[in-house]
Amino acid sequence: MSQPLDTIIIGAGTAGLAALREVRKRTDRYIIVNDGPWGTTCARVGCMPSKTLIEAANAFHRRHAFEEFGLRGADQLSVDIPAVLQRVRALRDDFVAGAIKATDDLGTARIAGHATLLGPRTVDIDGTQYTTKSIIIATGSRPSVPEEWLAFGDRMLTTDTLFEQPTLGPRIAVIGMGPIGVELSQALARLGLQVAAFTTGDTLAGLSDPALNAELTALLKKEMVLHTSAPAELREVAGGIEVSSGGNRVVVDQVVAAMGRVPNIQYLGLETLGVPLDKRGMPTVDPQTQQIGDLPVFLAGDANTHTPLLHEAADEGHIAGMNALADTPTRFKRRTPMGIVFCDPNIATVGQRLADMDRDQTVTGTVNYGNQGRARTAQRNQGRLYIYADKATGRIRGAEMCAPDGEHLAHVLALAIHQKLTVHDVLGMPFYHPTLEEGLRTALRDAARRLPDARDSDLAACHPIGVAALE
Numbered sequence: 001m002s003q004p005l006d007t008i009i010i011g012a013g014t015a016g017l018a019a020l021r022e023v024r025k026r027t028d029r030y031i032i033v034n035d036g037p038w039g040t041t042c043a044r045v046g047c048m049p050s051k052t053l054i055e056a057a058n059a060f061h062r063r064h065a066f067e068e069f070g071l072r073g074a075d076q077l078s079v080d081i082p083a084v085l086q087r088v089r090a091l092r093d094d095f096v097a098g099a100i101k102a103t104d105d106l107g108t109a110r111i112a113g114h115a116t117l118l119g120p121r122t123v124d125i126d127g128t129q130y131t132t133k134s135i136i137i138a139t140g141s142r143p144s145v146p147e148e149w150l151a152f153g154d155r156m157l158t159t160d161t162l163f164e165q166p167t168l169g170p171r172i173a174v175i176g177m178g179p180i181g182v183e184l185s186q187a188l189a190r191l192g193l194q195v196a197a198f199t200t201g202d203t204l205a206g207l208s209d210p211a212l213n214a215e216l217t218a219l220l221k222k223e224m225v226l227h228t229s230a231p232a233e234l235r236e237v238a239g240g241i242e243v244s245s246g247g248n249r250v251v252v253d254q255v256v257a258a259m260g261r262v263p264n265i266q267y268l269g270l271e272t273l274g275v276p277l278d279k280r281g282m283p284t285v286d287p288q289t290q291q292i293g294d295l296p297v298f299l300a301g302d303a304n305t306h307t308p309l310l311h312e313a314a315d316e317g318h319i320a321g322m323n324a325l326a327d328t329p330t331r332f333k334r335r336t337p338m339g340i341v342f343c344d345p346n347i348a349t350v351g352q353r354l355a356d357m358d359r360d361q362t363v364t365g366t367v368n369y370g371n372q373g374r375a376r377t378a379q380r381n382q383g384r385l386y387i388y389a390d391k392a393t394g395r396i397r398g399a400e401m402c403a404p405d406g407e408h409l410a411h412v413l414a415l416a417i418h419q420k421l422t423v424h425d426v427l428g429m430p431f432y433h434p435t436l437e438e439g440l441r442t443a444l445r446d447a448a449r450r451l452p453d454a455r456d457s458d459l460a461a462c463h464p465i466g467v468a469a470l471e
């Protein structure tokens with residue numbers, strides 16, 4: 001029998017490629033196996049095509065601001081949906097080609113096929129057995145669609161198929177208002193389609209602050225039909241698919257299921273590992289080592305469902321790649337949590353969300369971007385930002401926002417939280433005028449009012465002038 005490999009990476013998505021980078025530094029006795037298309041979920045059907053679609057939608061939507069700017073002729077603009085989708089695919093192809101290059105030079109170490117575990121040191125790939133000292137599972141996730149909805153055939157879309165369509169609509173329902181549903185429903189509505197969105201819960205896109213959630217709900221309702229708090233049901237009727245939810249009904253041409261994603265752990269042979277599995281069939285995975293129990297098996301990326309985001313998948317692949325070849329796994333400190341949803345205004349959560357906070361120990365500071373100077377100049381004055389800080393120490397613990405350029409504000413706050421800065425520490429730092437970041441300062445000043453004063457000698461105590469145009 002031939003010598004065992006040092007490791008087998010299962011899945012060539014973001015987590016698998018990050019693991020590969022580390023593995024290649026340490027050994028050439030490895031293989032990477034991928035079932036289905038190469039090029040990663042992010043580049044093929046995820047982050048990148050969705051953001052490309054959103055950019056086109058927001059560019060077209062901007063025409064509603066033109067008249068007030070004094071720009072005439074906006075009513076002459078029209079959207080060419082097939083051309084929009086063609087650009088999405090062209091750019092997507094380019095991103096995918098880049099991702100595929102990462103495994104181009106691997107020769108026989110790159111295998112296309114379905115991997116199944118036969119134990120913690122054996123993997124079957126389409127009938128061939130490989131023995132190995134370690135295994136990195138990075139099999140990702142796929143859209144969840146109720147079995148019976150598949151009967152609607154090619155009118156039942158998911159993010160796996162949406163971007164492949166030659167055209168869309170004109171009537172389209174989006175089921176589920178997590179990050180995917182919120183991003184896509186707004187983009188499709190902004191491209192001029194008649195969008196009706198449905199979701200079982202009443203919180204959208206992972207927000208936990210009820211005031212912010214109410215504000216986002218109201219903003220989205222200006223752009224689409226939105227029904228919350230009841231599951232959607234579908235049935236075939238004359239002229240289309242009827243979507244009903246509570247007492248609400250709408251007939252559409254296509255349905256986008258954005259009802260969550262399921263980890264690709266079925267038929268993977270996890271039961272051969274000899275560790276307990278939960279009712280989804282998932283073993284316990286240590287989030288600091290990615291290790292399953294004390295086995296030489298590591299589970300990284302969306303497949304473990306911990307935090308299904310791109311930067312987390314990359315980190316987990318990195319951790320798994322290093323630990324799979326180490327004598328003793330290293331425990332990694334994970335980054336400050338951050339989630340951004342690319343609707344407009346952006347939704348973002350950083351550090352602890354309101355739901356995670358001990359309210360008695362927390363002060364909150366807020367800014368209403370409706371009145372914020374720079375946001376008003378750009379006609380982007382919508383939304384709000386909340387900062388949560390520790391009452392005793394003033395340390396910033398978290399933030400939730402639905403704010404213009406929230407993606408950038410979230411990064412500033414993530415740096416502050418990661419560095420354990422207080423409200424006064426950040427207030428002592430420079431804020432340029434006129435910027436959207438000054439709104440962040442307004443929220444910090446609001447929190448500071450509920451904290452013991454900063455020292456008089458400290459510029460953190462520099463108060464607002466009270467003139468909207470100057471701050």
Ligand SMILES: Cc1cc2nc3c(=O)[nH]c(=O)nc-3n(C[C@H](O)[C@H](O)[C@H](O)COP(=O)(O)OP(=O)(O)OC[C@H]3O[C@@H](n4cnc5c(N)ncnc54)[C@H](O)[C@@H]3O)c2cc1C
Nearest residue numbers: 011013014015035041046047115139140301302308309310
């Ligand atoms: C529409 C959409 C938008 C998104 N937008 C964002 C965003 O803006 N920001 C963000 O941070 N995240 C976003 N995400 C999430 C992000 O794309 C994922 O977190 C990330 O791609 C997960 O990477 P992964 O390596 O875990 O999985 P994947 O990239 O899915 O890779 C898993 C690979 O494993 C293969 N595989 C599965 N089973 C087997 C098997 N048995 N044998 C061999 N191979 C197998 C699969 O075919 C696949 O190639 C978005 C996701 C979607 C769907």
Ligand SMILES: NC(=O)c1ccc[n+]([C@@H]2O[C@H](COP(=O)([O-])OP(=O)(O)OC[C@H]3O[C@@H](n4cnc5c(N)ncnc54)[C@H](O)[C@@H]3O)[C@@H](O)[C@H]2O)c1
Nearest residue numbers: 176177178179180199200201231232258259260308340341
């Ligand atoms: N910008 C980003 O970072 C980004 C963007 C897209 C996706 N993602 C990642 O992808 C993951 C999956 O996103 P998602 O939005 O598909 O999942 P999700 O689980 O966050 O949301 C699914 C939504 O569907 C609703 N739902 C389920 N069944 C329903 C039914 N029968 N009728 C009506 N509503 C129903 C749920 O209430 C929920 O709100 C996210 O957790 C996120 O990590 C991230």
